[in-house]
Amino acid sequence: MVREKNKPGATKPALKRASEPSSASSGKGASTAYLTADERAAKGRALRDAVPRVSQSGWKPAPDRADPLVLLEASNAGRMLDLIPIRFGRMSASPFAFYRGAAAIMAADLATTPSSGIRVQACGDAHLMNFGGFATPERNIIFDINDLDETLPAPFEWDLKRLTASIVIAADHLALPRSDAARVTTDTVREYRERMHDYAGMRALEVWYDRIDLQKYEDRAGDPRMVEATRKRLAERIEAERRKSVPDHLYPKLVVEAGARPRIKDEPPLIFHPSEALAPGLTSGYEDAIAGYRESLPDHTRVLFDRFHFFDLAAKVVGVGSVGTMCAVCLFMAADNDPLFLQVKEARASVLEPYAGKSVYGNNGQRVIVGQRLMQAASDVFLGWTRGQNGKDFYIRQLRDMKLSALIEDWDSATLRQYGRMCAHALARAHARTGDAAMMAGYMGSGQTFDDAICEFATEYASQNRSDFRAYVTAIREGRIPATIEDI
Structure with a gap:
């Protein structure tokens, strides 16, 4: 039973959606008195x-x-x-x-x-x-x-x-x-x-x-x-999960080596290669989007990322709420036996935005990544964001890095x-x-x-x-x- 009683004259308060955010989330320095x-x-x-x-x-x-x-x-x-x-x-x-x-x-x-x-x-x-x-x-x-x-x-x-x-x-x-x-x-x-x-x-x-x-x-x-x-x-x-996350497990599961270049396997309708209309930038190998992502990385991570070269991208249906948004898997290679799989997820406006206020970040991928770095005790080194030629925002992370989810x-x-x-x-x-x-x-x-x-x-x-x-x-x-x- 709830023990506290409403005080006399108390009414149901209106939503305080205009309340000031913390300095960490607003991007501004602390201004309140000690x-x-x-x-x-x-x-x-x-x-x-x-x-x-x-x-x-x-x-x-x-x-x-x-x-x-x-x-x-x-x-x-x-x-x-x-x-x-x-x-x-x-x-x-x-x-x-x-x-x-x-x-x-x-x-x-x-x-x-x-x-x-x-x-x-x-x-x-x-x-x-x-x-x-x-x-x-x-x-x-x-x-x-x-x-x-x-x-x-x-x-x-x-x-x-x-x-x-x-x-x-x-x-x-x-x-x-x-x-x-x-x-x-x-x-x-x-x-x-x-x-x-x-x-x-x-x-x-x-x-x-x-x-x-x-x-x-x-x-x-x-x-x-x-x-x-x-x-x-x-x-x-x-x-x-340690075994599943190593390249020797992921690479043969996700990649086929038919032809001159390794290519992510198609498994429609859940994994497929998008058309140019669906994924503008396909013809150029997504150069602009990859360059934008690279700029979002810290300098020391760029040094690591620059060792890898883009090979392929395929759309991948994931989760429940994300189904239908543009999510993809990217294959990068540093050497023949040295792959990097990155997951690309479309970042849309938060469901909270109409009620809690608009994000201070112009790119929703940046909104997600900044929030992730604020809330998580540690985060993936490859976290970053970019924008596609179609104007959609994306955030990027490793496809899987010993990720464990609940099996209830x-x-x-x-x-x-x-x-x-x-x-x-x-x-x-x-x-x-x-x-x-x-x-x-x-x-x-x-x-x-x-x-x-x-x-x-x-x-x-x-x-x-x-x-x-x-x-x-x-x-x-x-x-x-x-x-x-x-x-x-």
Whole structure:
């Protein structure tokens, strides 16, 4: 139960979308007067007068709520028409798959909820499947947010609400008891809140250097036996991904050497070579786009990148929400047995932009990369951005570098609980890097009021997602939405 009561005369506050972003996310130097951590925490507590923590609880759609199907159709603008049915087919697999592809719907809904006004560099799509493991440039395996296509400065609780709603939806997908789902969700919020209190008391550099090492991870509130079992599974996954990431594995899987030059294998409709109309720059070997990408790299990375020469590019359908956008794999070679695979992803305006404000960056690829460098403890050395001849923005990274994603199908409540806590830890760390940890900690407090409020929101929003999913499936059956179900 939520313990905090609304104060007399308190009304539901309007969205504070014009709240000043942090200096890190705005690109401007800090201009506020110096305040101690205690003073900033007090400012956070004072925010409860205007935006009580209990106001974060529950979900009730507004009478004029935007039609989710209209929002989904609007998000198809600029996508490849032939791939839209694949996107919609993937979203029809389950309410959990629908939620993954419906970030635009939830962004519109979050904009109608009370806002703390405390802004951070938000992920924008912080569901369970957008966290995972990957290798740092030092070849350590860390756990962090790994998809930041929608990143933008926004209220900190928006990310937390999207994460916790995904936990309830995942629990339902796994047919776990609803009581377990509520306990796991509340525990996830508590982990976020307690981690934020920890970060509020740390030195700025300590927060910035903090990272979650998967090979050494310990859940301070977890069952030691469960932690040990998880560590063993992670070690096996890390070793498997290590083998998959080496060139000797990737090259024969993705490349055919028929003719004078190696070429990425076509596997339509998921991997194919685009036409000049679809990918302007094909005739020139994408010289301008590659040159723009090179300019976005730090000087020391350019020295490394200049050892490689472009050989081929093929479009590659990835994910759920990204299906239909221009995503591709590029093959570069430094020598006959020395390939580099880069993933190119189209970067569109964040789904948060209509509600949280426009990005300060003119290139959405730069928006994604800057957000990634701000939020992640370590990032791929080949992160960069460019713009195509068709005016579309792109960001670029290695195709895979020991990337580990969650495989939830056989999870029980204990596994979901531990994974949710890991995600909460990573999200709190990212928010503490880019926002005011003391103010957030002050607003959330040390009791259970905030935890219960967010849990209540997540539970009720999961019901909204199920309702939206049913309407979505009905639209597919009636032929109003085209969907292609892929053979697995």
